[in-house]
Amino acid sequence: MERQAKKRHLPFLTSKAKAQQMYALNMTEDDFIGMAYDVWRSLGNIATKLEVYYVQVPDDFIIEIPQQTEFIESVSIVNEKSVIESFDSGGSKDRTIHAYQEKSNLPSINESITHSRGLAVNYIPVDNNSIKITSPDALSRDIKIVYRTLDLDPDGLPFLNDKEVEAIAAEVAKRELVRKAFQGVGIKDKMSLELLQFVTMEATRLMIAAKINENITDDAINKMLDIQTSFDRKQFNKKFNFTY
Amino acid sequence: MTLDSMASAIRSNIGTGLKEVGNYVYSIEQIKDEISTTRSLMIMQDSEKGILNRDYFAQKITNLDALIVGIFPEEGLIESNSPALITRIPKLAMTKDNSSILYLGPKDMSLNIKTYYSYNDVKMHKYNRTLKNRPFAFIDNVHNEDGNIPVYIANTGPASFKYITIRAIIDDPVKLLQSDGYYIDSEEFPAPLGIQALIIDQLSLKYIDYYKKQLRPNEINDQTDKT
Numbered sequence: 001m002e003r004q005a006k007k008r009h010l011p012f013l014t015s016k017a018k019a020q021q022m023y024a025l026n027m028t029e030d031d032f033i034g035m036a037y038d039v040w041r042s043l044g045n046i047a048t049k050l051e052v053y054y055v056q057v058p059d060d061f062i063i064e065i066p067q068q069t070e071f072i073e074s075v076s077i078v079n080e081k082s083v084i085e086s087f088d089s090g091g092s093k094d095r096t097i098h099a100y101q102e103k104s105n106l107p108s109i110n111e112s113i114t115h116s117r118g119l120a121v122n123y124i125p126v127d128n129n130s131i132k133i134t135s136p137d138a139l140s141r142d143i144k145i146v147y148r149t150l151d152l153d154p155d156g157l158p159f160l161n162d163k164e165v166e167a168i169a170a171e172v173a174k175r176e177l178v179r180k181a182f183q184g185v186g187i188k189d190k191m192s193l194e195l196l197q198f199v200t201m202e203a204t205r206l207m208i209a210a211k212i213n214e215n216i217t218d219d220a221i222n223k224m225l226d227i228q229t230s231f232d233r234k235q236f237n238k239k240f241n242f243t244y
Numbered sequence: 245m246t247l248d249s250m251a252s253a254i255r256s257n258i259g260t261g262l263k264e265v266g267n268y269v270y271s272i273e274q275i276k277d278e279i280s281t282t283r284s285l286m287i288m289q290d291s292e293k294g295i296l297n298r299d300y301f302a303q304k305i306t307n308l309d310a311l312i313v314g315i316f317p318e319e320g321l322i323e324s325n326s327p328a329l330i331t332r333i334p335k336l337a338m339t340k341d342n343s344s345i346l347y348l349g350p351k352d353m354s355l356n357i358k359t360y361y362s363y364n365d366v367k368m369h370k371y372n373r374t375l376k377n378r379p380f381a382f383i384d385n386v387h388n389e390d391g392n393i394p395v396y397i398a399n400t401g402p403a404s405f406k407y408i409t410i411r412a413i414i415d416d417p418v419k420l421l422q423s424d425g426y427y428i429d430s431e432e433f434p435a436p437l438g439i440q441a442l443i444i445d446q447l448s449l450k451y452i453d454y455y456k457k458q459l460r461p462n463e464i465n466d467q468t469d470k471t
Contacts, residue, residue, distance in 0.1 A: 030358040030375055037374045157374075183341045186294035 008047050008164075012036070012157030015168035023173035023199065032172065033157065039171045043164060043210055046070060048148035054078065055145065057138045064130040065147060072131065073146040077119045077138060167210035170203040245440050247418060247433045251275045257448035262455055275447065280418040282443045283435055284337055287413060291340035298339075300436050301413045302346050303420060308333060310406050316396055317384060328382075329400060332392040334420050336383070337413040347411040348381055348395070357381045357397060 016032045019025040025032075048070050055063055065072075121138045123131040133143070151159045160168070177196050186192045213220075245253075254275050283301075290296040311329035336344040342361045349355045358380045360366040366382045369375070382396045397408070414420050417434050433440060 028356045028358065030356070030378055034372055034375050180341060185291050185341045188292040189294060192294075 008151055008159035008161045010160045010162065010165055011153040012040075012155060012160060015160060015165045015172070018165050019169035019173055022169055025169075025173050025176060027172075027176065035175055036168050036172050037157070039168050039175070039207075040158060040160070040164065043167060043207060045164060045211065047151055047158065047161075049151050051147055051149050053145045053147065054142060056142050057133050057140055059139070061133040061139070062126060062130050063133065063143075063145070064128065065145060067129075067147075067149040069129055069147045069149060071148045072123075072125070073148065075121045075123050075131065075133070075143055075145050077121055077141050078144040161214055163206070163210040163212075163214060167203070167206040170199060170206045174199045174203040245433055245437065246431055247276060247279065247421060250279055250433055250440060250444060253444050254279075254447045254451070257444065258451045258455075261448060261452035270451070276418050278447055278450075279433070279443055280416045282446055283417065283439070284415050286439060286442065287337050287339060296439075298343055298413060299346060301337075301434055301439075302411045303414050303417060303434050304409065304411045305333065305414075305420070306351065306407075306409050308408060308410065311397065311404075311408065314396075316382070316398070317394070328396040328398045329404065330394060330396055331408060332388060332390075332394050333383075333410055333412070335387055335391065335393055335415040336385070337415045339413070344413040345383070345410060346413075347409070349408060350405045351407060351409045353409075355379070359383055361385060 012033070013029070015036055016025075016027075016029070019032075027035075050073070051067060053065060057063065121143055122134045124134055126132045131145070153159050174196070177192065177199060181187060181192065181196070251272050255270055255272060258270055287296065287298075287301060309331050311331050313327050314330040316328050338344070342359075345359050347353060347356050348359055349357045358375060358378065360369065360380060360382050366380070369380050377399065379397060379399045379401070382398070384394050384396070387393050395408075414434075421431050421433075435443070
C-alpha cells in the first residue's frame with residue numbers, strides 16, 4: 001500500500017533523534033541502526049520504488065542487477081522491432097487496449113509499468129543480487145527487468161514517513177529497556193517496570209498505526225475494491241498482475 | 245577536587261576520627277590507590293540503580309600507541325581475511341551493560357566504532373544484518389603483562405587510520421593520571437564533586453572503622469568503668 005502514501009522523505013536516523021528526544025535513549029549509532037532496521041522490517045512497510053534495467057543476456061545467462069533488489073516484478077524480452085503483445089493490467093475495461101503497439105521504452109500514462117509487454121522470460125535468483133535466465137532462447141537478446149529497490153537516504157538506509165519514525169523510536173526504546181533489564185541494569189528500580197509497561201503499550205500502538213497509510217485516497221479504495229470484483233481479469237496465456 | 249586534595253582530606257579526616265592515636269602511619273600513596281578502587285566500586289554498584297551519568301566519569305586518551313597490523317588472538321574468531329589493527333588501552337571499569345567505552349574511533353570523532361567485549365558477541369558480528377560490513381572493535385578484557393588490555397579493530401577497509409582516541413571510564417584513573425607523562429599535582433580527579441565527597445566519606449570511615457575494630461589495642465578487663 002505504499003503507493004498511495006506521501007513520499008517518504010525523513011532519513012532513517014530521524015528516528016534516533018526522536019528516540020533521544022522522547023525516551024532519552026542513549027545508544028551508539030551502530031547499535032541503534034542494528035536494532036532499528038529490524039524494527040523497520042517488522043513493520044512490513046517495505047517502501048520500494050520501481051526501477052527498470054535494460055540489458056543484453058550474456059553467454060553465461062547470469063545478470064547482475066545494479067541496485068540491491070527487494071522484489072523482481074518481471075523479466076521480459078523487449079527487442080521486438082515490429083509489434084508486441086500487450087495486456088492492460090490497469091483494470092479499466094473500456095480503455096483502448098494497447099495491443100500490437102509500437103514498442104516504446106516510455107510507459108504510457110496511467111498504465112502500470114510493473115507489467116511489461118513482451119515475452120516473459122524464466123529466471124531463477126542466484127547469489128550476489130543476480131538472476132540466471134533459464135529460457136535458452138533469450139540468449140543475447142535485450143531484456144527488460146522491472147524490479148523494486150528500497151528508497152534509500154544518503155546513509156544507505158531506508159527513508160521513513162512520520163508514523164514510522166514514531167513507531168521505530170518507541171519500539172527501539174522498548175527493546176533497549178528489555179535488553180537492559182536482562183543485563184541486570186536498573187532492576188532494583190521499581191519505576192523501570194512501570195516504564196516498561198508504558199513503553200510497551202506505546203510501542204504496540206504506534207507499530208500498528210505505522211502499518212496503516214498516512215492517507216488512503218478514494219482512488220486507492222476503488223482499486224482495492226476492484227481487486228475483488230473483477231472476476232474476468234485473468235485471461236488465458238496472459239500475465240496477470242494486481243495493480244492496487 | 246584534585247587527587248592530592250582528596251587524599252589530603254581523607255588523611256586529615258582519619259586523623260580527626262582517630263584523634264591521632266598512636267604513631268599510626270597513613271600512606272598517602274595507598275590512600276590515592278584506594279580512591280581509585282572506591283570510585284570503581286561505586287560505578288559497579290550503580291548498575292542496579294542506574295543513577296550515575298557515565299559521561300561525568302570519562303577520561304579522554306589521545307596518546308594511545310599507534311595501531312599495528314596484526315591478527316585476532318584466535319584465528320577462528322572472524323572469517324574475514326582483513327587483518328586486525330591492534331593497540332592497547334588501560335583496563336576499563338566494569339559495568340553490567342558494558343557501557344564503559346563512550347567513544348572509540350578516529351581522533352576527529354567521526355566514527356564511533358561498535359565495540360564487543362566477549363568472544364560470543366564478536367563471533368556473531370558477521371550475521372548482523374546491517375552492520376556486518378561496518379568496522380568493529382573487540383576488547384579483550386584479559387589484561388597483558390603490562391596491565392593494559394588489547395583492542396582489535398577489524399573491517400576498517402582500505403581507508404584506514406593509524407591512531408585512535410578513546411573516551412572511556414578507566415578502572416584505575418589515578419594510574420592513568422600519573423602515567424601519562426605530564427602528571428602534576430593539580431590534576432583533576434575524574435568524578436563529580438558529589439561523588440568525590442562520597443569517596444572521601446567512605447574512605448575516611450573505612451580507615452577509622454578498620455582501626456577501631458581491628459587495630460584496637462588489647463585492653464585488660466579490670467572491672468572498671470572506662471567512660
